[in-house]
Amino acid sequence: MSYRAADGLNKALIRDISRRKNEPEWMLDFRLKCLEMYHQIDAPSWGPDLSGLDIAHISNYVQPDSKMVSSWEEVPVGIRQSFEDLGIPEAEREGLAGVGAQYDSELVYHNIKQATAKTGVVYLGIEEALNHPKYAEIFKEHFMQLVPPSDHKFAALHGALWSGGSFVYVPKNTSVEFPLQSYYRFNAPGAGQFEHTLIILEEGADLHFIEGCSAPRYNVANLHAGCVEIFVGKSAHIKYSTVESWSKNMYNLNTKRAIVAEGGKIEWVSGSFGSRVSMLYPMGILNGRGAGMEYTGVSLAGSDQDLDTGAKVVISAPDCYALLNSKSIAKNGGKNTFRSLVKVLKNANNSRVFMDCKSLICDSQSRTDTIPVFNIRAKNADVAHEASVGKISEEQINYLRTRGLSEDAAKSLIVQGFTANITKELPVEYAVEMNNYLKLSMEKNL
Amino acid sequence: MAKEFFEVKNLKVSTDETELLHGVDFSLPSGSTTLLTGANGAGKSTLLKLIMGISPLRTSGKILLNSKDITKLPPERRAKLGIFLSFQEPVAIPGLSVSEMLRSSTEALGKKMSYMDFKLHLCELLEKLGLDPFVAKRDINTSFSGGEKKKLEILQLLMLEPKLVLLDEIDSGLDTKANELISKTLADYQQKTGATFLVVSHNLRILKHLTPSQKLVLEDGLIHKDEA
Structure with missing residues (x-):
C-alpha cells in the first residue's frame, strides 16, 4: 500500500520516516538535530519570493506502492509506465551502465550492469548504503559533510527529511564506460521530495552521472530540496549532468557540491527549465593543486517562473582553474537571475577563473539579472568575467x-x-x- | 507575349515623414529576367523587401503573384508561394548551422525529403558552389567572408527552389571566378525551372550569363522603363 504522511513537519514524522527505513540510531539523532536547526535558521533574505511555500501544508514523505527492485518487470505497471513514457528503461538498454528510478519519496528501481559491477563500481540505493555491511562506514564518513545541515535552512530541512537517492563508489583508476543515471519522478501533489546523492571517486576514477527530474503539474506547491555531495579524488574526473523539467508549481531548492583533490575535475552541466522557483548553485571546492571545475548551464524562464541559478567555486590550492559558462533565456514575463560566487583563497596562486554569462530576453515583460560576486585573496590569480544581455x-x-x-x-x-x-x-x-x-x-x- | 507572372500596382510607401515611393507600377513576365537599377538610396532594397513582405514601412497599392493579391501576406506565406529574397547583407544567426537552417526551411516549405536525401542534396549543392562540405556544420552567415555569404544565399535558393527570385546585389563582394560561377549557376537554374528573376545590381557583372528582357529604373520614387 502506498502511504502519504500527514502534512507538516514535526518530530513524530521524523521518527516515523526513520522507523520505516529501519535506520540506525545515529541517523535518527542526526535527523532530529537537523529539524532543530531548520527551526533555528532563517529563510534566505535574498533571492526569489518563497512565501508561496508553506511547509505546514506539504506532505514531506510519500511512499509509493512498491519496493525497490532491480527488474523493471517487478515495478508496478502504473509506475513503470511513467518511466517508460520518459524513455528510461530504453535508455538503460541502449547506453547506460546503471539506472536508479525514484517515485515520490522512495526508489522503485535500482540496477547496475554486471560488467560495470565487476569492475568494483558500486551503485546502490542510498538507504541500502546506509545499512550495508561494507559501505555503511563510508556512508557515515561522507554523508552531509560537504553540505552540512547548518549550511542553510533547506539543507537542514533536507537533513531532517532526506529519503531516496543514490550512492556511487568508483574505485581507484576505474573508468565507468557508460553513464549512470538516476531519475526522480515526483507524482504526489502538495508534497516534498528530498533525495540524497552521494558519489565518491577514488584516485584516477572517471564517471559521467546523469540526473533527470520531472513532475506533472498541480495547483498546489511542491517542494524539491535534494542534495548532491561528490568527493573527487586525486586526478579523478566526474561529469554531472542534470536536466530539470519540473512542473511550474515546484519550489526547487537543491544543493549540489563537490570537493576536488589535486589534478581532479568536476564538470557540472545543468539545464533548468521547469519549476516556479529555482535556487540552484552547484559548487566546487578545489582543494588540491591543479584541480578544475567547469560549469555549463542553461535556463529558460517563462511566465510565472523565477529561476535563480548559477554556480559557486572556492579555490584553496594553487594552479587551479574554473570555467563558468551560462546561457539564460527569459520570455513571457519570466525572470532569470544568474548568481555566482568566485572565492580565490590566499594560497591559490596562479589560479585562473573565466566566467561568461549571456542572456537573451524575448519580450519587454521578461527580466534578467546577473549578480556575480568575486572574493579574491590570492596575490596572483587571473579572474575574468564577461556578461551580455541581448534581444x-x-x-x-x-x-x-x-x-x-x-x-x-x-x-x-x-x-x-x-x-x-x-x-x-x-x-x-x-x-x-x-x-x-x-x-x-x-x-x-x- | 509571355504571361505577366508578377505585378506591382500603384505601390506607395512612406515613413512617418516622407513618401518614398509615389505609386510604382511594373510587371515581370514569367521566366524573364528584369534588371532594376537606380542611384544609392533610391529605394531598390526597400522595394525588394516590400515584395518579400518584410518591410515595416506603411504601404498602399497591390502586389500580385499569378494574379493573386499577396499584399497582406506575411513573408513565410510568400516564401511558400515561391518568392525568395537573396539579401544584400545576409543575417548571422549564431549557433544555427547552415544545415539545420536549411533542414528547417525545407520542412517549413513542405518539401518532402528524407534526412539522407537532404544531406546528399546539400553536399551536391555545396560542391557545385565550390564550398567545403564542412560549411554545412558552420553557423549561418557567422565568420564567413562576404563572397561566401553570397554563395550561401545561392545555396539556399537552389535548395528551396523558388519561382520568383529577388537578387539584391548578389554580385557585390564576389571575385571574378565566384561571379562567373554564380552567374552561370543562376542562368542554369532559370533555364531548368523557368523561374522569374528581379535583379538589383550596380556593377552588372551578374548578368554575364543572365539576359534581362527589361530594365527598370527607380528614380525620385517612381519606376520607368529604360528602353535602351
Whole structure:
C-alpha cells in the first residue's frame, strides 16, 4: 500500500520516516538535530519570493506502492509506465551502465550492469548504503559533510527529511564506460521530495552521472530540496549532468557540491527549465593543486517562473582553474537571475577563473539579472568575467521568415542556436529532449 | 507575349515623414529576367523587401503573384508561394548551422525529403558552389567572408527552389571566378525551372550569363522603363 504522511513537519514524522527505513540510531539523532536547526535558521533574505511555500501544508514523505527492485518487470505497471513514457528503461538498454528510478519519496528501481559491477563500481540505493555491511562506514564518513545541515535552512530541512537517492563508489583508476543515471519522478501533489546523492571517486576514477527530474503539474506547491555531495579524488574526473523539467508549481531548492583533490575535475552541466522557483548553485571546492571545475548551464524562464541559478567555486590550492559558462533565456514575463560566487583563497596562486554569462530576453515583460560576486585573496590569480544581455533581433526573425518559417518557429530556432554550445555538452538523448522542450516552449508559449 | 507572372500596382510607401515611393507600377513576365537599377538610396532594397513582405514601412497599392493579391501576406506565406529574397547583407544567426537552417526551411516549405536525401542534396549543392562540405556544420552567415555569404544565399535558393527570385546585389563582394560561377549557376537554374528573376545590381557583372528582357529604373520614387 502506498502511504502519504500527514502534512507538516514535526518530530513524530521524523521518527516515523526513520522507523520505516529501519535506520540506525545515529541517523535518527542526526535527523532530529537537523529539524532543530531548520527551526533555528532563517529563510534566505535574498533571492526569489518563497512565501508561496508553506511547509505546514506539504506532505514531506510519500511512499509509493512498491519496493525497490532491480527488474523493471517487478515495478508496478502504473509506475513503470511513467518511466517508460520518459524513455528510461530504453535508455538503460541502449547506453547506460546503471539506472536508479525514484517515485515520490522512495526508489522503485535500482540496477547496475554486471560488467560495470565487476569492475568494483558500486551503485546502490542510498538507504541500502546506509545499512550495508561494507559501505555503511563510508556512508557515515561522507554523508552531509560537504553540505552540512547548518549550511542553510533547506539543507537542514533536507537533513531532517532526506529519503531516496543514490550512492556511487568508483574505485581507484576505474573508468565507468557508460553513464549512470538516476531519475526522480515526483507524482504526489502538495508534497516534498528530498533525495540524497552521494558519489565518491577514488584516485584516477572517471564517471559521467546523469540526473533527470520531472513532475506533472498541480495547483498546489511542491517542494524539491535534494542534495548532491561528490568527493573527487586525486586526478579523478566526474561529469554531472542534470536536466530539470519540473512542473511550474515546484519550489526547487537543491544543493549540489563537490570537493576536488589535486589534478581532479568536476564538470557540472545543468539545464533548468521547469519549476516556479529555482535556487540552484552547484559548487566546487578545489582543494588540491591543479584541480578544475567547469560549469555549463542553461535556463529558460517563462511566465510565472523565477529561476535563480548559477554556480559557486572556492579555490584553496594553487594552479587551479574554473570555467563558468551560462546561457539564460527569459520570455513571457519570466525572470532569470544568474548568481555566482568566485572565492580565490590566499594560497591559490596562479589560479585562473573565466566566467561568461549571456542572456537573451524575448519580450519587454521578461527580466534578467546577473549578480556575480568575486572574493579574491590570492596575490596572483587571473579572474575574468564577461556578461551580455541581448534581444532576439527583428532582422534575424525576418531572415528566417523569408525562408518559410513562422515567427514563433524562427524565434525557437534562434533560441536553439543561442543554447547550442550548451546542448552539445549534454548526452544525446538529453540534448534532443532539451531542444524539443525549447521548441515546444517557444512555439506553444508554454 | 509571355504571361505577366508578377505585378506591382500603384505601390506607395512612406515613413512617418516622407513618401518614398509615389505609386510604382511594373510587371515581370514569367521566366524573364528584369534588371532594376537606380542611384544609392533610391529605394531598390526597400522595394525588394516590400515584395518579400518584410518591410515595416506603411504601404498602399497591390502586389500580385499569378494574379493573386499577396499584399497582406506575411513573408513565410510568400516564401511558400515561391518568392525568395537573396539579401544584400545576409543575417548571422549564431549557433544555427547552415544545415539545420536549411533542414528547417525545407520542412517549413513542405518539401518532402528524407534526412539522407537532404544531406546528399546539400553536399551536391555545396560542391557545385565550390564550398567545403564542412560549411554545412558552420553557423549561418557567422565568420564567413562576404563572397561566401553570397554563395550561401545561392545555396539556399537552389535548395528551396523558388519561382520568383529577388537578387539584391548578389554580385557585390564576389571575385571574378565566384561571379562567373554564380552567374552561370543562376542562368542554369532559370533555364531548368523557368523561374522569374528581379535583379538589383550596380556593377552588372551578374548578368554575364543572365539576359534581362527589361530594365527598370527607380528614380525620385517612381519606376520607368529604360528602353535602351
